[in-house]
Amino acid sequence: MIAATCLVSALPGAAVGQVMAPRASFETVHDIAYRTGSRASGQPSAEEAAACRLDLHHPVVKTDPEFATVVWFHGGGLTGGKREIPKPLQNRGFAVAGAGYRLSPKVEARECIADAAAAVAWVVRNIADYGGDPARVFVSGHSAGGYLANMVGIDERWLDAEGIDFRTLAGVIPYSGHSITHFTIRAERGVPDTRPVIDEFAPLYHVRKDAPPFLLLTGDRDREMLGRYEETAYFWRMLRVAGHRDAMLIEFKGRDHNGMVAPGHERLIEFVIDPRKGRIQP
Numbered sequence: 113m114i115a116a117t118c119l120v121s122a123l124p125g126a127a128v129g130q131v132m133a134p135r136a137s138f139e140t141v142h143d144i145a146y147r148t149g150s151r152a153s154g155q156p157s158a159e160e161a162a163a164c165r166l167d168l169h170h171p172v173v174k175t176d177p178e179f180a181t182v183v184w185f186h187g188g189g190l191t192g193g194k195r196e197i198p199k200p201l202q203n204r205g206f207a208v209a210g211a212g213y214r215l216s217p218k219v220e221a222r223e224c225i226a227d228a229a230a231a232v233a234w235v236v237r238n239i240a241d242y243g244g245d246p247a248r249v250f251v252s253g254h255s256a257g258g259y260l261a262n263m264v265g266i267d268e269r270w271l272d273a274e275g276i277d278f279r280t281l282a283g284v285i286p287y288s289g290h291s292i293t294h295f296t297i298r299a300e301r302g303v304p305d306t307r308p309v310i311d312e313f314a315p316l317y318h319v320r321k322d323a324p325p326f327l328l329l330t331g332d333r334d335r336e337m338l339g340r341y342e343e344t345a346y347f348w349r350m351l352r353v354a355g356h357r358d359a360m361l362i363e364f365k366g367r368d369h370n371g372m373v374a375p376g377h378e379r380l381i382e383f384v385i386d387p388r389k390g391r392i393q394p
Contacts, residue, residue, distance in 0.1 A: 237276075
């Protein structure tokens, strides 16, 4: 782990590093069920069986004998969206697991977090069968997916329930993810979007120095939605106050909530392929 914590800004359209991935061929395995049993019954419910699936895009012929894997969670406010493997992350020398999860209001939003943890646990347990390294699993996603990555990567309870130590994650890379309690969880309680809450469903509530490395990505503070930059910046600051020494915050100047995704992918690629280059020294 690199002992570096810093804050940087990236200009829109600026090059953030030319990353050359190893030559490899890839295949995508679709519709893998990552929940084989429910906590309540021992068997997955119909909703779990339908939603709790992932697609795995992974190297077949590779120069890296044990590749890294990114578990990617889609956005959509925990109420919409579908699993995806972002095209800019494909064929880059590492695997990508695009995971779906159950959605509110069919389930309470807390179940989205539980599903995310189950997906990460499946990857940690099974990626070696595809040639990957279970010690090089990164968790990422955009918006609601960034929130899920944050919660799985900072609140140990979710992966503990799956028998996985969250400290073994190689890194957490949320794109514009909530650091306070997600607005869909607040909505379930009748709390408006504009009233911030920090409780057990807020990544901020769980800051600790022994969390995995964090690469926190947001759009421009003046163009992000609902103060997303500011809450992320506070999360970064409190990680540092708690003694965490491997966190970095990047604000993409001129980019809004969705526009920050493209440059975010370049930062993720750099971070995953070469973590030393992906961390900018202060």
